[in-house]
Amino acid sequence: MSTPGQQPPDPIPGARLLFSLDPAVAHLNHGSYGAVPIGVQRAQQRLRDETESNPMRFFVRGLTDRISHSRRHLATFLGADPAGTALIGNATAGAAIVLQSVRLNSGDEVIVTDHGYGAVLFAAERECRRTGAVVRTLSVPQTATDPEIVEIVRAGLRPGRTKLLIVDQITSPTARLFPAAAIVPVAREAGVPVLVDAAHAPGMLPDPVAAIGADFWMGNLHKWGYAPRGTAVLSVAPRWRGRIEPLVVSWEQQSGFPSNVEYQATLDYTPWLAAPVGVFTLRTLGVDTVRAHNAALAAYGQRVVGAALGLGPEALPDPGGPTVSMRLVPLPPGVATSVDEAVALRNRISDQLRTEVAVSAWGGRGFLRLSGQVYNRPDEYDRLAERLPALLAELA
Structure with missing residues (x-):
């Protein structure tokens, strides 16, 4: 053909x-x-075997250090600051963490576009129902150029009322690379923090975090980074790190971000610990x-x-x-x-x-x-x- x-x-x-x-x-x-590549599957299985051979030792002897090591490896690959990056289960969890951490109030608004991922929209709607804020959707034509998209966003921001802008780096329903790097400074001029949904960026785009400079950035590594499913990252700008609250409070709560987000007791941490093998596979190819x-x-x-x-x-x-x-x-x-x-x-x-x-x-x-x-x-x-x-x- x-x-x-x-x-x-x-x-x-x-x-x-x-x-x-x-x-x-x-x-x-x-x-x-x-x-998931076979080599990564095997690395994760070895970690599962290690866990089951002595659960007490696995969870209480150096687990947080091992998580930190994996986080540093993955953050460096993404061009992110390891000290401001947390490992999470998926990008949708990152959206929920950010939405509760910006502390919305009645009369506030969260802006999304009609190219966004459905579950992220659901998370925004839930938080707005809980707080009295509202979600407002900007319509972006599929054929819009990058400058046109930036202008649509600029016109849609309402300083003082818009408390969070959520934009995609690569959209899920329309498979479009959005000009997130140009949108972030426009929002910053208006005093609006930006959450970049970069679910598809890790592995597909070079240095996807550093290239954007957003207040919040979340991406999945199981898609294009060859990591086990359940591996994602949330990267947070310095001024917001002290305000980040985990969805589940556990023993690392007093340590602050990122450890308070990462550690959740008997969570299965093997995807995170095996994820660097996925990056190694990608680099080998x-x-x-x-x-x-x-x-x-x-x-x-x-x-x-x-x-x-x-x-x-x-x-x-x-x-x-x-x-x-x-x-x-x-x-x-x-x-x-x-x-x-x-x-x-x-x-x-x-x-x-x-x-x-x-x-x-x-x-x-x-x-x-x-x-x-x-x-x-x-x-x-x-x-x-x-x-x-x-x-x-x-x-x-």
């Missing part, structure tokens, strides 16, 4: 063998739950090589699937950056225009085509989101392109 100028990247030798994914399934949705490969492969998938649906290059959304490893393909009008319909279509593609993809309903339109990862092959996108039109015709 390839045409000149649309050739996929060369595979990275041996990379596919690093994963234990079912070879009978095309896994084209790395962006949702990631895939070559970080820049992996980023370029994944972005090029996702672009290839977008082109061939889009062409199969009758979409030319001009109709395919631009991700906004050269290393973004997820791409959107607009679905025919009337297909997957609600969350329930999107879930149903995703499951049908999984069951009938043996292909895992993400399907989202955004702005009254259904979209297919394709990811590119080192274990993917071009023929997996080709097969989806060949078979998807017939499945969509059945729906029509």
Whole structure:
């Protein structure tokens, strides 16, 4: 199906063998739950075995030091200050921590965009119900340029009332790199703190924390950083660190941030302790090589699937950056225009085509989101392109 100028990247030798994914399934949705390399799985299993061989020793002999060591390793990889970075279970937990720590009051507002992740919006709505604040959503057209996005945000801020701005670094439903680095200083001029939801940035973008300079930054490492699931970080600017409160109070409460957020008694800490092995795996393959490969492969998938649906290059959304490893393909009008319909279509593609993809309903339109990862092959996108039109015709 390839045409000149649309050739996929060369595979990275041996990379596919690093994963234990079912070879009978095309896994084209790395962006949702990631895939843990076999070496990382084994490192985590050794840690589980260590825990069960002597739980008392594991939890009371140097555990906090081991967590700190892992945190320093991961924070350095992300370009973050280890002293201002806490390991957390996932980015959504980070949102809840920040929302309760900014101490909203009646009459305050939290601003989000319509490209945000649903669970983060739910967290903001819950905290606002509890405190009497309100959530206000800024509408950003999918085709908006970076300067236009910045101006939409600038116009939406209300100094004195807006107590928190939540923006994505890479959006989940629309797979778009947002100009977060340009938005942060605009908000700072208005006296508004910024929480950057960077769930997809670790491993995909270089130095994603240092490049932004936000008040709060949260990102998952299980997606593009090859870490076990349950590994994420919350990075906090110095002026806010003394105000951060954990969701659960435990024995490290008096130590302050980040230890009071990280330590939660008998939590399973093995994902965090094994996470540096994931970063090591990424570095062994070559970080820049992996980023370029994944972005090029996702672009290839977008082109061939889009062409199969009758979409030319001009109709395919631009991700906004050269290393973004997820791409959107607009679905025919009337297909997957609600969350329930999107879930149903995703499951049908999984069951009938043996292909895992993400399907989202955004702005009254259904979209297919394709990811590119080192274990993917071009023929997996080709097969989806060949078979998807017939499945969509059945729906029509």
